[in-house]
Amino acid sequence: MARPGGEPAIVVTVARTGGFAGLRTQWRVTSDDSDEWMPLIEACPWDTVTADPHSRDRYIYTIEVTAPRKRRTAAVPEASLVGPWKELVEKVQST
Amino acid sequence: MMHGIVPPYLLTRIARLDDERFAVAAVAAQNALRHDEPMRAARLTFSLSDSGALVAEFADTPTRAVSDAAATETLPGRVARREGGDPVADVAVNEAYDGLGSTFALYSEVYGRNSIDGRGLPLDATVHYGRLYDNAFWNGERMVFGDGDGVIFASFTGSLSVIGHELTHGVTQYTANLAYQGQSGALNESVSDVFGALVEQHSLGQSVDKASWLIGDGLFTDQVEGSALRSMKAPGTAYDDDVLGKDPQPADFEHYITTDDDNGGVHLNSGIPNRAFYLVAHRLGGTAWESAGRIWYDTITGPLAPTVDFAGFAAATVAAAAKRFGAASAEVDAVRAGWAGVGVASDGAPRG
Ligand SMILES: [Zn+2]
Numbered sequence: 001m002a003r004p005g006g007e008p009a010i011v012v013t014v015a016r017t018g019g020f021a022g023l024r025t026q027w028r029v030t031s032d033d034s035d036e037w038m039p040l041i042e043a044c045p046w047d048t049v050t051a052d053p054h055s056r057d058r059y060i061y062t063i064e065v066t067a068p069r070k071r072r073t074a075a076v077p078e079a080s081l082v083g084p085w086k087e088l089v090e091k092v093q094s095t
Numbered sequence: 096m097m098h099g100i101v102p103p104y105l106l107t108r109i110a111r112l113d114d115e116r117f118a119v120a121a122v123a124a125q126n127a128l129r130h131d132e133p134m135r136a137a138r139l140t141f142s143l144s145d146s147g148a149l150v151a152e153f154a155d156t157p158t159r160a161v162s163d164a165a166a167t168e169t170l171p172g173r174v175a176r177r178e179g180g181d182p183v184a185d186v187a188v189n190e191a192y193d194g195l196g197s198t199f200a201l202y203s204e205v206y207g208r209n210s211i212d213g214r215g216l217p218l219d220a221t222v223h224y225g226r227l228y229d230n231a232f233w234n235g236e237r238m239v240f241g242d243g244d245g246v247i248f249a250s251f252t253g254s255l256s257v258i259g260h261e262l263t264h265g266v267t268q269y270t271a272n273l274a275y276q277g278q279s280g281a282l283n284e285s286v287s288d289v290f291g292a293l294v295e296q297h298s299l300g301q302s303v304d305k306a307s308w309l310i311g312d313g314l315f316t317d318q319v320e321g322s323a324l325r326s327m328k329a330p331g332t333a334y335d336d337d338v339l340g341k342d343p344q345p346a347d348f349e350h351y352i353t354t355d356d357d358n359g360g361v362h363l364n365s366g367i368p369n370r371a372f373y374l375v376a377h378r379l380g381g382t383a384w385e386s387a388g389r390i391w392y393d394t395i396t397g398p399l400a401p402t403v404d405f406a407g408f409a410a411a412t413v414a415a416a417a418k419r420f421g422a423a424s425a426e427v428d429a430v431r432a433g434w435a436g437v438g439v440a441s442d443g444a445p446r447g
Contacts, residue, residue: 015356019230020257020311021248021324022362023339054235056264056275056283060357079234 010037014092015062029095034067040091041065041072043084052077061089109151120151155209157199158217161191164224164239171237172221187222187252191240194258195220197298201259201290202266205297205384206392211265218262222252231257233264247319247338254313254323259294260287271395271403278404280361285368289391292327293384303376303383309333327373330366346370348405348438367437368405375412375433379426390416390430409434409441 008030015026031037044063052058059078063085065071076085109117110124140152157178163185164172175188182189195218202208210216219237228241231251238261240251251257264287267273273283288310296306310333311324321334321342330344344366345352351367354360372391376383393415400407412430420426434441 017356018358018362020232020251020260020362021229022343022357022360024356053275054268055232056287057230057232057261057362058234059230062356 008032009034010041010065010067012037012041012088012092013062013064014089015064016059017062018058018060020057027092029092031095038067040084040088041067044074044088045084046072046074049074049076050080052079055079061085063089117149117151120153123151123153155199155203155215157196157203157210158215159192159195159199160217160219161188161195162219162221163188164221166223166226166242168225170221170224170234170239171219172223175222185222187240187242187250190250190252191220191222191238191258194252194255194294195238195262197255198259198262198290198294201294201297201384205388208266208392211262212269216265231261233261233268235268238262238265243314243316245316247316248314249316251314254311255295255298256288256291256310256312257314258291260291260310263287263290266290267395271399272401273395273399273403274401275358275361277359277361278364279402280358281364282368282403282405282408284361284365285372286391286395288325288327288365288369289372289388293388296382297384301382303380306383308373325366325369327366327369330370344369346437367439368408371409371433371437371439373433374436375429378429378432386426387429387433389419390426393419405439406441406443409439410443413441 009032010030012029013026015024017024055077061076061078061081062073063076064073081089106124109120112121140154142150144150159178160174161176162172163175164170175185176183176192199210199218202210210218221237221239224239224241227244229244229248231238231240238258243249243251264283267283267286271286273279273286275283291310292306292308308328309323309326312322314324315321315334319334319339320336321339323333325342325344326333330346331342333342333344335341343352344363346366347370348367352360352363357363372387375390376387379386390412394408394412397411397415399411403411412434413427416424416426416430431441
């Protein structure tokens, strides 16, 4: 439900950088359906992203969420893009 | 001339030969056996010298294994071709196998380096990683290649410079270990492009002036307006396409890109040291792996801080050239001119 005259409640941005080609690709979703998005967003381990110090030429996913009274960002190496992270990124990419 | 693979038991016997006619062969066999890999083999070449003496030469040989991830993201996948195995029906498997061989050959034959670690580390690769995967990477242990999406990118095994680039990330890991962030990260990327290009040139027997100096030649499909992903000779000119945009690489230090993306733009700012290398090679002429390549190889295997910046790396290349060719050599002049050509000072004290 859109708030009257307001911005969309939830904005999720995924930017993929790095890779052999060094190209930047970005996906963005806006939604007012917090039931659809917030459980998945809350399931991601925002404060404990696993680093990948050994890989070269892999992607880095910069994920940003803004929601009412909430702003979250994380830079997730491709090797750590598993579980809810992967689910969230694929959901944004396909929405 | 005769070529063959020498099994370890025969190496052991040759190493024990006490006959001065076979002294060179005995020492070479002892060297080959010095490491403790139990299944180590070597390439042996017999020939007759002018005086009729039998000359036996040993060369290191790779130990390759190419696996197939079958469109999954699970590594390593199933082994599709091992060292010495016949070509298989899968083109990507054979391209990876041959590309690893060409890369091993440059390091072994030109720089005397036995594989990634200098001690015969097996070369492991995985092809068909993921679905429509537009990338190739090194994960610290193996090279991994995607098939591309078929619209913008074709298979990543299709370009020898890409295979040489990935394997060189392994060499850098075992040598200079350049930190993958900012300027040292761009140098890490550049070193992979330099030796990736040299693998291709060495394999084709190309001189500096005949080489394309392109990285990822053949990666783009026909639908993309561009020849390759990067140009070492003219960074920023490799592609200019409606969908991809224009090649964003800077060609000199004045245009260094400051960004949070991609570990500080390591795949963009690599254009600056890439062009410095090209300028050195161009000035020296001949074949680049013998001239500028030797200086760069000496640099990454010499004293160098992992967090070195462009100026520190430039100074280290000058020191490496002076050590190998002499302080007043044409090589030192060429190295200084190359870095000056991209706006990087090379007259500082080499750090590291
Ligand atoms: Zn790389």
